[in-house]
Structure formats: C-alpha cells, structure tokens
Amino acid sequence: MTKILMVCLGNICRSPLAEGILKSKLPSNSFLVDSAGTANYHVDSPPDKRSIITARSHGLEISHLRGRQFNSDDFEVFDLIYTMDNSNYQNVIRQARKEEDKLKVKLILNEVYPGKDLDVPDPYYSGDQGFENVYQMLNEACEIISNKLTS
Template identity: 40%
Template sequence: MEKKKVLFVCLGNICRSPSAEAVFKGIVKKEGLAEKYEIDSAGTSGWHAGEPADRRMKQHAVKRGYDLTSISRKFNPDVDFGHFDLVIGMDDQNVEALKSMAQNSADIAKIHKMTDFAREWNYEEVPDPYYGGEEGFELVLDLLEDSCKGLLKKLE
C-alpha cells in the first residue's frame, strides 16, 4: 500500500507547520491510520533550519497531548514537490511562496491552504503566533485540530 504523503508548510517551521505535523500525526494515529501516511513539515524560509519547535508552541501542544519533535528545515522545491502528494501552507503568504517555487502545473495542484479543510472555525488563515501572547498558540492549535480533522475526512 502506497502511503499518502502530506507536507505542512509555514514561514520558519517552528510554530504552525510542526504543530500541524504533530496534530495530524496524532489524529491519524488515534484513527488507526498511521501506517497509511507519511507526514512532515518545512518552512518557506531557512531562518530556523536545524532548530526544534518554538518552546512556547511545544508547551501548549503538550497540554493537548501533542509532541513537537520535528527539527526545522527549509522547503526544497526540487525534492518536496516530487515526494509529497499534498503541500499545505498555513497562510496566503506561504501558499504564494510555494506557488512561486512550483515548477509546473502538477506542483501547483498539490498546494492547498490549511484553513481550506476547516469545518468549524471560520478563519482565512492560520495566524502566526510568534509575536503574540499565549492565546495565539491556543488559537493555532484550535484551528489545526479542526483543519486536520477536515483534511483526514477529505483524504479518507
């Protein structure tokens, strides 16, 4: 059985996309579908490459049972578009950056925005919590839980 490969992308790959990776992994594991998926995350910038997730994001995620263990890396269009079935940006800026790196229409067809899969929350984007307070990290997790459930429903 070929795994479905999903890559979550934000700007620095230390808050939103590693959280999306952890949340989606948690949801597919809970549903008994972990063996059907390969899940990863990356950033459109390489500013934080090699670093773990933001400590504040990790603290909020742990409270909900998610473990952010990924190490930040920069999105590599030459490899990632060919490897992943879906490339999901957290906001319009990420989606536009991904589209600018696409090499053909097949690459562009793989690009989606995280909130397009939301079912309960009505947000256009997953906002970057980096410069905000605690409530921003909680909002990110609320939006990701909702959107990841919607994503899984679409994929299954």
C-alpha cells in the same frame, strides 16, 4: 503511502503544530506527515517552546521535530502540501516546476472555510493564547483532512 507536508514561514510555530496534530489523527502505516518553512531562519531548530507546550497540553509531543526549509524537490515527495497562509502559499507556488505541482498546494483553512483563503495567524508575537488559538484552528482543519483521507 500518502505523504502530506505542512508549511509555514520558519517551521517552528504553526507547521510543526499542524504536523503533530495531523499525525495524531492518521494511521502511521498509511500516511507520512512532515513540515517545513519557506524561510531558512530556523533550519535544524526545535519548535518554539510555546508550540511544544501547547501541543503537550493536548497530549502531543513535537519537541523532537527540527526545522527545515521547503524546496522544489518536496513536490516530488509529497502528495499534498498545506500552507498556513497566503504569503507562504505564494512562496511555495513560485517554486512549482509544473502545473501538477501547483495542484498539490492548498491553504489549510480552506478545509474549514472553503474558498475563503484565510490565514492561520503567526502566533510568534502574540503570546501563549495565540498559540492555543492556532492549535484550535489547526485541529479543526486537520480533523476535516483526516476524515477526507480515511473515509
């Protein structure tokens, strides 16, 4: 089973959306998808209501997810770790214990724009349209990831 982790800062906006989107595109008997945040602000909290509403508008249910903090043990569990932005990429890389750990970590938008190192913007302060924009970015990236993993 291939295990994939989506990581943002608080694990209530971008990474739960990414988790829900990628889960919907991969067979659950072959893939496990989870999410985490690099900060501990929202441990055990559900996703932001705007993430839940945005996901539902696209036929996805993420309200059952709960925030958790990324830790170095995640390198042992997960095969691929996708970060939502450069800051969280650096936070995850800093916890790597060996070079193999670092090779698992990728910026998610590099799937769409290879080598550009673009950030998925944090929609927390940007209103409902910001969440929809993030959903569209993540959906495009997750489609590419899904195609790579299942072809």
